[in-house]
Amino acid sequence: MSDVRWLTETEQQTWRAYMTANVEFSAYIDRQMRRDSGMPMAYYEILVRLSEADGRRLRMSELAEASLSSRSRLSHAVSALEKNGWVVRRPADGDRRGWVCELTDEGFTALAAAAPGHVTAVREKLFDVLTPEQLDALRDIGRAISAGLRQECEEARAEDVCDEEPC
Template identity: 50%
Template sequence: MTEDVRWLSSAEQRAWRAYLRSHRMLWVALDQQLQRESGMPHAYYLILVALSECPDRTSSMTDLAGMAGTSPSALSHAIGKLEAQGWVSRCRSSGNARVVLATLTDAGFAALAEAAPGHVSEVRGRIFDRLSPEQVEQLREICESIAGDDPAWP
């Protein structure tokens, strides 16, 4: 079976490892910044952002899991924590009782608005200030190629 494997070339291996290292370092840095300055993990910030971009700041839990790039069970746990903070509320859909809706509260929107400047500053310093405009365009193109048209991701 191993003879059918298309092993990575030296160049591909270096690119893969550089990607993994940069991804991990970026995620840790963003998580630490948000925890330090806003008391929330990066994953929770992404959920609040996703809800803030929905009509009426409301989404079904199923759709929200896709938008936030997390599993339904991890999302349910996170929403429970965000509910306890008063940043999100949950209720059953009036049109379909099987559907649970999550809504970003005014307090949650305020927490997001307070966290956003520090987060954007960290993103800018860790990524965009280090790249030329041409590299920013290349980064977008590369990431879009990697993401493709996978229907599991919005």
């Protein structure tokens, strides 16, 4: 293991600070969403992606990619959202293999009710605690990390096709 590039003390501190902030922030936002809206953050993200899509519908594969969900995670979430009456899943028009998920009016209403609390929590715990320069750096850091992972993420998504059955 002599070829391992071990982290320096400063890199360790940076890594741990990043991981702690990421885990704590994600957990805080998920708790806020569950407490105030009765839905986990993952469900909110799916509803947001559908609300922004043309006709408030997406193919399941597009929804999985947009919401950064695996096939199994998306399937579980969409099933729960269907039970709430917030989405419907149906075969894609003209494609016997494809499936589409559509946001219902009830789902849009639930999303609209959840949005103010979510935006307030994000503003208070992220935007209000950072300077404009830190926010610029955070945006650039997020983009750089995503760019560095792009190929691996695309390969993983290619292995996780979600369009051929009602996942």
